[in-house]
Amino acid sequence: MMHRTTEIDGVEIFYREAGPADAPVVLLPHGYPSSSFQYRGLMPALGDQWRLLAPDFPGFGYSAAPDDFDYSFAGYATLLERFLDSLGVDRFVLYLFDYGSQVGIQLAQRNPERITGLIIQNGDAYEETLGPKYAALKEYWADPTDERREVLAEAVSFEGFREEALGEVPPHTAERISPDLWQLSWPLLRDRREIMAGFFLEIRESVRQYPAFHAYLREHQPPTLIVWGPQDGYMPAEAARAYLADLPKAELHLFEDGGHWLLESHLDEVVPLVRDFLSRVAPGPERP
Numbered sequence: 001m002m003h004r005t006t007e008i009d010g011v012e013i014f015y016r017e018a019g020p021a022d023a024p025v026v027l028l029p030h031g032y033p034s035s036s037f038q039y040r041g042l043m044p045a046l047g048d049q050w051r052l053l054a055p056d057f058p059g060f061g062y063s064a065a066p067d068d069f070d071y072s073f074a075g076y077a078t079l080l081e082r083f084l085d086s087l088g089v090d091r092f093v094l095y096l097f098d099y100g101s102q103v104g105i106q107l108a109q110r111n112p113e114r115i116t117g118l119i120i121q122n123g124d125a126y127e128e129t130l131g132p133k134y135a136a137l138k139e140y141w142a143d144p145t146d147e148r149r150e151v152l153a154e155a156v157s158f159e160g161f162r163e164e165a166l167g168e169v170p171p172h173t174a175e176r177i178s179p180d181l182w183q184l185s186w187p188l189l190r191d192r193r194e195i196m197a198g199f200f201l202e203i204r205e206s207v208r209q210y211p212a213f214h215a216y217l218r219e220h221q222p223p224t225l226i227v228w229g230p231q232d233g234y235m236p237a238e239a240a241r242a243y244l245a246d247l248p249k250a251e252l253h254l255f256e257d258g259g260h261w262l263l264e265s266h267l268d269e270v271v272p273l274v275r276d277f278l279s280r281v282a283p284g285p286e287r288p
Helices: 042-046 073-086 098-110 132-142 146-153 158-166 180-208 210-220 237-245 267-281
Strands: 002-008 011-018 025-027 051-055 092-096 115-120 224-228 251-254
Touching: 002 073, 011 042, 011 073, 042 051, 042 267, 051 073, 073 098, 073 180, 092 098, 098 115, 098 180, 098 210, 115 267, 132 146, 132 180, 146 180, 158 180, 180 210, 224 237, 224 267, 237 251, 251 267
Parallel strands: 025 051, 025 092, 092 115, 115 224, 224 251
Antiparallel strands: 002 011, 011 051
């Protein structure tokens, strides 16, 4: 796996890359509060036949965090477009997870012809199935005062990141989740707390766009694999099943003892499913 930087519209972007340069591309936008680091296991497991690209969003990981960047899901979607164009990538399979799903949704809507397929893993897109941990966010959306924002911002902390990683999973799953997720994320985001807090209101704007995303799914019917950890206070099993209303041919796999960070706890089970899916929707060139 390679670790690279590039400049997109004056912003230094760090990204990880694995696989042959001429292979079909899989784009891996990351979630909160992590970075491309979360794909460190998946990328080498697929890099023999596919080209994996995982950039850090501005404000996350090792990418820069300029004051004048548009810290919104739309801003990140625009950055991903420019990132792909800079690398000469036309078509790609898109991985939808956590914040990366909110960015990816907008990217897919803008460029439906570029999407070869979707892999959806704990990336919510249906308001009626938002889990109980959204309660505080919904209160803030209804009355976005500075006081409510500050209460939410208190979760942007070492302990808050640990809770994001472990969530509601049972003990035997929790012990499979590396503490690196929160131990390494916190030092990188500690001085970017205001950027992180700003996304709590941005999520409301993304939820308002869900109906348009559903319309995209119904119209274009991209081949879709859904792998999901239902022990997730934000995105329970119902959030995964909801996709089937618009994508009745999607493949759905629920890992009953898995949670939000499924690639940490169930990577060995997920990889064969992803490889099978990619071999059908984005087969690579024959190699000796």
